[in-house]
Amino acid sequence: MYLNNHSYYSLRYGTLSEIELLEIAQQHGCTHFALTDINNTSGCLNFIRKAPDYGITPSIGIDFRNGADQCYVGLAKNNDGFLVLNNFLSEYLHNKKDFPENAPLLENCIIIYPFEKILLLEKTTFLEHEFIGVKLTDIHKLRFSKLSSFTHKLVVLHTVTFRNKRHFNIHRLLRAIDTNMLLSKLPETQQGSPDCKMIPVEFIEKAFEEYPYILENTKSLLLQCSIEFNFTKTKESQNLKCVFGSLDEDYKKLIALCEIGLPKRYDCITPAIKQRLEKELALIKQQNFVSFFLINWKIIQYAKSKDYYHVGRGSGANSIVAYLLEITDVDPIELDLYFERFMNLYRASPPDFDIDFSTWDREDVTRFIFEEFSTNNQVALLGAYVTFKHSGAVRELGKVFGLPKHEIDKLSDGKYVISELDELSVLVLRYASYLNGKPNYLSIHAAGILISEKPIHYYSATHVPPKGFPTVQFDMHIAEDVGLHKFDILGQRGLGKIKDAITIVKENHPSVVLPDIHNAKPFFKDAKINAMIEQAECIGCFYVESPAMRMLLKKLGVSDYLTLVAASSIIRPGVAKSGMMREYILRHKNPERRKEAHPVLWSIMPDTYGVMVYQEDVIKVAHHYADLDLGEADVLRRGMSGKYRSREEFQAVKDKFVANCRKKGEPDDVIFEVWRQIESFAGYAFAKGHSASYAVESYQSLFLKCYYPLEYMVATINNGGGFYNIETYVHEAKMNGALVHPPCINTSSIETIIRGKEIYLGFQHLQGLEKYTMLKIGKARLNGKFTSFDDFTTRAALSIEQLDILIRIDAFRSLQIDKRSLLWQAHYKNNHVPVHELQQQLFKVKTKHFELPKFTITDLENAFDQLELLGFTLYDSFMLLQKPPTSTITSNDLGKYLHKTIVIYGYLVTVKNTGTSKGDRMYFGTFLDQNGHWIDTVHFPPVAAKYPFRGKGIYRITGKVVSEFDFLSIEVTMQERMVYISDPRFDSTYNRKTTPEEQNNFRLLK
Template identity: 25%
Template sequence: MNKGDYVELHCHSAFSLGDGATSPEALASRAAELGYTHLALTDHDDLGGAVRFSRACQAAGISPLLGAEITLWDGSHLTLIVENWDGWKNVCALLTASRTESPRGSPALDLDALAGRAGGLVALSGCPHGRLPSLLRQERHAEARAWAGSLGDIFGERFHLELWDHRTHQEASLCADLLDLARETGTPWTVTHDVHYAGASGRAVHDLLTCIRRETTLDEAHRRGWLRPSAEWCLQAPAEMARRWRSAPEGIRRTRDIAERCAGFRLTDAPPVHPRFRLPAGWASADAMLESLSRVGLRERLPEASARHWRQLEHELSIIRGMEMADHFLVVWDICRFAREHRILCQGRGSAANSLVCYALRVTAVDPVANDLLFERFLSPERPEPPDIDVDFAALDDRERVLQYVYDTYGRGHAAMVCTHVEYRGRSAIRDAVRVLGLPVATADFLAKRVDGYASARTAAEWLEMAEGKALRAVGLDPAGPKARALVKLVAGLDGLPRHRGIHSGGFVLSGTPLGECVPIEPASMPNRTVIQWDKDDCADLGVPKFDLLGLGMLKLLGRCMDLVRDGRGVEVDIGRLPMDDPAVYAQIGAADTIGLFQIESRAQANFLPRLRPTCFYDVVISVGAIRPGPMLGGQVKEMLARRRGEVPTEYPHPDLEAVLGRTHGLALFQEQLMRCAIVVSGCSAGEADRLRRAMSRKRSRDEMHAATQSIREGMAARGVAEEAAEKVLGWLEACASYTFPESHAISFALLAYASAWLRLYYPAEYLCAILNAQPMGFYPVSTLIHDARQHGVDVRPIDLAASAWDCTLEESAAVRECVSAEVTESAEVRECVSAEVDGSRARDSAGARAHSRTDALTHSRTSPAVRVGLRYVRGLGTVTGRRLKAELERGAFTSVADVVERFDSEHGLRALAAAGAFRSWIPGGPRQALWAVLGELRARRSGGPLAPVAPSRTRLPELAPAERTLMAHHVTGFDVDGHPMRHLRDYLRGLGVAELGALRGDDRRHGERVTAAGLVIVRQRPGTARGFVFVGLEDETGRLDVIITPKLYEKEREIINGNGILAVRGRLGKEDGVVNLKAETFFPLRLDEATAVVRSHDYH
């Protein structure tokens, strides 16, 4: 026997969710270190790690063997290894059946299902939890022989008994019985080691996962015998396995025989998975239907389409025909057709916007010819990959209708969503590790809340040890003690491991053949949805096309806003036909008056837009594309602004590139620009240019880079470009490639950004009502949206059972309403309602008035409706009680307190409504008085007393002070429509020398001046591109301010910054190019315990 004969045929990775403690990559790496030539991955009822494992093994020089340990009807296990493509189809089908035909989370198969799908599979009798070992352990030998015979009948000579040696007496006895059975029945046997982690150090993490799965502590698991007795269940060296089985070498040799039998199967050579569009009667082919729809669609969208448009359309159709991709386009066309027929807003984005066919099919909203976009960025015969078509749909219920249409049209056997593997992050790792160690829940809460939301588990473990274990000491743990050391070790050990399986945001895989034979399908966590066991990266690795049917809250908002405008004003707004040269819109955007707008409301955009000073639509495109990690890290944003303002000269890497780069001042912000540059300087094809872009933007081998650049070099040489100049251009292109963004995507999103700005400018009440009903979405909390709308003249009315529906609604308002709220006393002028920060003269006097002119806007604003806040914003109702209340509202409006109590007799719910002021029309005196009266009515009803109308109580309770009312409103709804909480603290803050935030924008304030400011925290953000800097958005009754915090200061003041809803900060004022911020030097807490407890910010760190 050769010591290298052994092949491990039974390995679990972390995709045996809760029972494997090592990633597939780590298993492959460890196997290579130990000298394995083959290795099998057999996760519990799962092939989610198969693609990653295959890639890792091939990179390590190991032949990957794939399979699964399936669960049978009685809970026992059976190991299956794939021999060929029939075997792969069968194991996928078996796992699909076990997942979809059993209760979720409890997969199981019966013998008939196994018998029908046994071809191409090698079967092993399983680990000690297999049915055969279990029967032998119970001394049911006759049944064991019968079961071995049944499996032999199903699999023939491909069935083997499975033996193991983990140095335990129980296993030794079982193995002896298994060997006796093999001799009695003539069944071949083999050896495995039932691996659950790569190295012995993985035992602690496996014990942790076992406890998490069983919802118990380590101590309890030890007492109950649920943990394995040693670290033996790790991957052993082939020589060690040969030594252990030296008395029975045939078991070792047989592992090699099985491995060589199965080694011919390669998942990475999988046949393509393609959708098949169901052609209506009368169409000869998908190509014919697509060509007809495209030509008709182009005539409808562009009645005066140019010859260039028609040439481009024929060019694209020719490529689609040659690549046999017509079905892909028809599938997306059909889905978008369904959405439009059901008044569901949708819009394609990403590289699909480079396609005129997609534009003609009404999948995208961007004319790629007019915008000089390149189809080959989307689809190229030189890149034999399926097109990546992303479509946004109005979120929530509307998109769900679209998703269910896809399931119904193509069948659940041919359609499923892509999954996500939700990995352990810092907070979840801390919580699970603390619970398993038996530490108090308060310890988990304290530690987890102080870890950044996106921190990895490893980062969290490092943080626990920082500052000599300061955080551990704060919860009473000795950093050097066993509990603390175990906690740090376990948290770090969970890093990168999948915690559970989720649903991709919108990726669908459609297959003309049964999808469940290509990859296992299982029920998703959401009703009526299924997912495949692969994520988007797995699909990309294998070339499996996915259709991204994404939910976009902004489309839902825009649709609702247009409905409100149509229903309330009789005006039909079409966001596809808006005037794109409206100066008032650009003035609003340039002033960073963008709260609630799509893609341009963030802190980074608020700093960029006043410097950009947009005056046309392409400036919005630049804004959407520039505020991305790549351009910002590459320094291109600052350079472009400097060139735009004339502070530095605009230079081009080659004179011929001015036509391509002129609008971005000599810089390539977009991928299509990079491709166009290559075409201009070298005369290469668009496909070659895309090949260059892809080679430069990814980590490629030297040979790939050379192949991609050689034709460009040759083209430049043929055009007379000197070698030195050619190398300069190539170097510039490569530098640009690392940060460029798809221009087609930026234009698609810029269209929505402009539409949101236009609607908010001219229909502010309708826009606010729509955005409140579309929550959660966007960058800012609801309180900021309402405060901003009030500053723009919108009349926002509080929750009131006599007037409120479940959602927010519109009501008639006064004919004329001043725009500035009463609390902003420093302004002597009443601003026009067009915009809080837009210059009124520009908005009123600009030329080019059209159907929705500036004059119309002023008229609309002066007769603008009021927004009534809906009952959906009463926080204390809870999900179940809220549904009950919503159902009652759908039956009819409430007419009195008695009516409310009779139809909605939930004491918990009534308390929440009273606290929210919902009885204000019927019970004067505030929340206390309402609670007193309503509970009295409820008790009278429950005691059988009369249900007479509630009269003013003889007991008059003292009303809340104004500050108390505001704080209670924030506590129970998240906002106060009557005013800002900070106004009640103004006298106190003024005594501390704290400036109003709005005043910091005044001309009397100088750049670099040291000031003290305070406000509600509305946003905390720690972008990955900011080198550890943290940004906090503060708001008071006069304005907003961004605070910049260095990494060092953040670590020093972390608890104050993260633990308080109101912050006071001293620092240096920054005032440049219309942008105002504060560079923090120190923070100090305010004695406002009651206030800070109710404020909820939006945190992104």
């Protein structure tokens, strides 16, 4: 009886989840029920999956609307009809055009026109699949309408969008947010009727008692609709089944590729290697994952043909087949990677392959995937839902209620006393809590791409977000439920750094022959690289440069590949939170401590001293300690994060975990401690193969940093840095012997370049300098270097504002003219001359030449210009202090002051803001001392509150030197941000160490 029902996936319109709709339908005794969201199919698959739990036969369709104006409702008679509806909706979403007033012929579909719409269209002929939907409010009009004669075409069209009055209010607020209107100005045409709520079927039957045929027609329509998808654990993968024509051909190709890869990857092919390969191939074939590997192989082959660098990671990195196909560079034999984490008979989904490319290369790889595999519209990006968060909802609601900005800011930031708020503000907060967690709009999964056997519209409509590729309207959880397993293609700056660094090394050292960067095994044994890791000299290197990683490398004393693999997972938040990071360090450094390990856990994980470090450790513990089968163990691993945690299957596995351990006689305190460890970290830890992939990339970048530090820093700067900002990498280059120059009109490019040991910062780092200006300089310089200021302004006509930036950064220094003279010339000669981009000067206009006094430009003046235009200075920041440092203690001295209170000066690099178990805020600071070396500080809550960070600059730090696992840091008791000297050009009181001539120059400039 209910043909048109909306969930909250009718975005910024509906208020109920698809599950709430099923609950309401069950409460009203429905056996058949339809979901027809507005221009959206996000909820359809989960609606179908869950409907049997409520004793309901589901029907699905789409409520087609132009804005809020309802055109018609389409119901799918079967799966083919759903495909047709999705094709139709997607065409209009892709092209951003309105739906036609009359629906085209849509096979295997039912189209229901609203009664009022039929009257407006004056439609009098109907195809077999077209019907007239009569609302409760239309019954009286029907008596006097010619449409009453279409007895076999009339059906009940009662819409369910709300549960009650509160939901209707939420709906109106959503409509106001969507239309960007004040609630008081929202027209009725932009909102639904308050009658659009669930009413008893008896009430509908009573209302239509004069028209029993309408009730019969409605029931008949619902009975015609039947749709099925397989959501059972035994479902087949819906991914593309064949890559080379048939299953047999695919398997032969996979074997052939492995045979080619064996001698490439292994100098000695041992029986263990052959046995592992045979085991994997047999299981891959049995689980029908052959095409999954071949698709990933094809992607990598394309990338290699374009010289794109990649890293393959995820659980698939535990696979020797992936290693032989060069999807990953991780040797599972060398690392003894756990096969069952990669694949087992109980696992329905294929292994995860997260394939990273540089940010610049990723788009082209995505384009290749769409072109290569979408012969029948079979490829789409995976969707994601952006939900309302409390703070954002408060801001949106504040606007539609008409609150002033300062009131909205106060409510959004939580800076209020509830008892002091007016009624409107209380309403904003109340309705923000109702919106919290509900879908706001559709977005894109960070990396996921679907490649299906059937057309992608068999499962969902698609829309085209700004990325420009069709995107399904459901998320990864629903995709996996229905058997669609994503391919993860990610962008990563670290790979761009490696690729660019190799190019820069070849340009700066043409005679150098670099080793194959993809073969990282020689790097693992390089003493110089391992010494760098042990000293945590890894700034700029992928995954090992952050303050937390620097600390861990030193505490562990990491000096080899295998320990770095462990460190890559230990650093993850879950491992640290569970206390296992500390326990691992203790056992790593102290063999006696290892005796405290639980004997079963020790036997399961001897390589990590009985401490859970990797994702597969969860599977091992669940399987060997709690006697869960491998399928249940994998449910446990997956259930530790995201949506799966709330699912019934996860709860059942958790209960069985506890019951099995008790049955074996394990005490509850041990059982629940092991469970606590699993629960606290499993959703965050890496698979060992994943960690190993990261470690491989770390070693690749460490090789370049070790032997070609300046070139590597230039590549890092040009790729937007890494964990730190550009200033830190400029500093690191200087610490490695570089002479770093500000941009120069005759040498610099848009990007930073290196010539020998001299680095010239790129024009792109100048704040306020337009991209067009940079291109113009480069184009003009094709005709030779600039010989004079007049030559520059003639060949690269720029506005006075752009000239001013270049002059003040001293970009004209190669012309041997000081910047103050140039500023005078620029303003005198160019300020009044209009810049004609397309018009060449026929005659050069002469200007009067003035003899200027000789100006002296101080380092201090240059430093302030650099601060303004680059955001940092290439000079020593400590020269800017108003008062010189009163302490000469540096980072290298800390060992002499262990457990003593010291005063030390540090230039702030970064701050980590974190919370204690009680919810108090504390900080970890990272500074550079007066010699440019690292200082690490800890600011416990009382100190953090009393002496907060006050932005960038130099701090006078007072604190106690402490050591943990030989890592020295300072527990801060007091800190003060030191005052910089005033910019002398704008401070008339400045007279420190300046000559009368300099004072005159400052006045002249002002």
